[in-house]
Amino acid sequence: MEEVQPSAVQMPAPSLSAAPAAAAAQASSGFVKFLKDSFAGTVGGVAVTLVGHPFDTVKVRLQTQPTTNPIYSGAIDCVRKTLQWEGIGGLYKGVTSPLAGQMFFRATLFSAFGASKRWLATNPDGTTRALTTADYFKAGFITGAAAAFTESPIDFYKSQIQVQMVRAKADPAYKPPYTSVSECVRATLRTSGVKGPFQGLSATLLRNAPANAVYLGSFEVLKGRAASHYGCETKDLSAAVVMAAGGTGGILYWLAIFPVDVIKSAMMTDSIDPSQRRYPSIPAAARALWAEGGVSRFYRGFSPCLMRAAPANAVMLFTVDKVTHLLNE
Template sequence: MEEVQAAPAVQMATPPAAAALAAPPSGLVKFAKDSFAGTVGGIAVTLVGHPFDTVKVRLQTQSMAKPIYGGAIDCFKKTLQWEGVPGLYKGVSSPLAGQMFFRATLFSAFGGSKRWLGTNSDGTTRPLTTADFYKAGFITGAVAAFAESPIDFYKSQIQVQMVRAKSDPAYKAPYTSVVDCVKATLRTSGARGPFQGLSATLLRNAPANSVYLGSFEVIKRQAATHYGCEMKDLPAPVVMAAGGTGGILYWLAIFPVDVIKSAMMTDSITPAERRYPSIPATARALWAEGGVSRFYRGFSPCLMRAVPANAVMLFTVDKVTHLLTDH
């Protein structure tokens, strides 16, 4: 008898439409991964860095004629004395509540910018150059400013109330919470209210993030070459050192602009009462108060915050991104 051979199994091709429904678009997946990693990193940086930020904003905005604090350490001690540990976290609900949106914007913009810069006109990809990392950081800073500006504005409005209360015994805080501040600004200026100081945020963010994120990536790539490994396999201390270095370079690049931003954001929410209505007017007014030194108030706590906060955040984002990509 002849041996009867089994017919080969028929391979059914998955229709393109079904395949598209079965798996989400790669761009959406990448955006979701960047957003999640950025959110986790943002929460970490807020918890670690907010006390330093409170000290920075209070030093930047206190009166030159009648200063409340003698320096960063004095501000830290008096904040604990007058308000306890919660005083160091004044306004923290604004950055915490905004972390999902802001960090999602920041790191999805950075990831998208790198992919765009690394794609040729014919759709093929190429390795990013050193300049590409800095370009991606610049684009990211400009995009993220629109998400960060309202968060910084509400945070700063709450943080500065203690400074004003100590400077003027007759001062009465107009807000008891971030929610009260949101209601007041929307009532006074409508949708434009939360964007008080946006121009200064844009002027700060684009170059600062170019230096910050660009340097972080370049340092990691150089370290990977040195260790003979992929960037995702770098030791944690190396990644954290790269993040801390990027944070220091961020503030060295633009700190005077940040002082201008803080002045504009802590100004009156009523347009007719503002002392700092624009960047040029603010720069002139601050110069008249104290010359060059006026633009470096709060510099020391800012640098103190830069290393631990940015080391923790960028390490967290980096590792979460790689974990999501590898699984």
């Protein structure tokens, strides 16, 4: 009897449509993950804005007030005077910019973080591996750099509106060139075109990449350590543990780069007219701020920033974490 070759019956010809179908399925899966990361990030971003914006207003005003004849003696005095002069709405000056921008900024931030983690977990041959501690910090660094391009315009418009009261109190003759975010958008586009909203982008990049490496990296690592300690998966950690990890990550963010944030605030609240700027670059801003007060000048607004860091980031990262797990169930 003629012998039948095993390959003839055990190895059917591959379907020509298998590879395209697999690629389409992978692309669809990647897009779904992007949408989930974006939605979770947007919800978390709205939460952090509502909780943290008053602290941010105090921080920016303290960072940018005049060195001679300052308007506020400290964070508490800034809150008191803001409420006295402007009511509760004063603490939310410029809030429309970060609220309107959350969809873009947080979508970029958390979709980039998710994509970075997936990329780092993929070997050259397509197989996957567990992320190391260093990988989480690398993913945070990549995320911070990517997110700077959406965060910078949001911070710029917010900061321009937040400092108007400081300037009005320092100079009774001061007349705000615009009184709303929409007016500020039109003015900057008229003055500098599409480059206008990116005033201070270089400082945002310098701040964001290392800060988010510390921030997001420490959050993931702390969650992993807690899950190992309690013998559970990270999605099963209690709200208190996740919020503690988020709050710690937020504090570490500001401890790592606060002086750079002061430079960023100076550049973003500078004149929108390039010919009138005092802080046209990072080196120029650093020299000018140093001349105003040395090391201490780079830590103005530090206390309200730390006061904001724990609760605001605890709420945001907890929200993002839980929404992400709910979407993946």
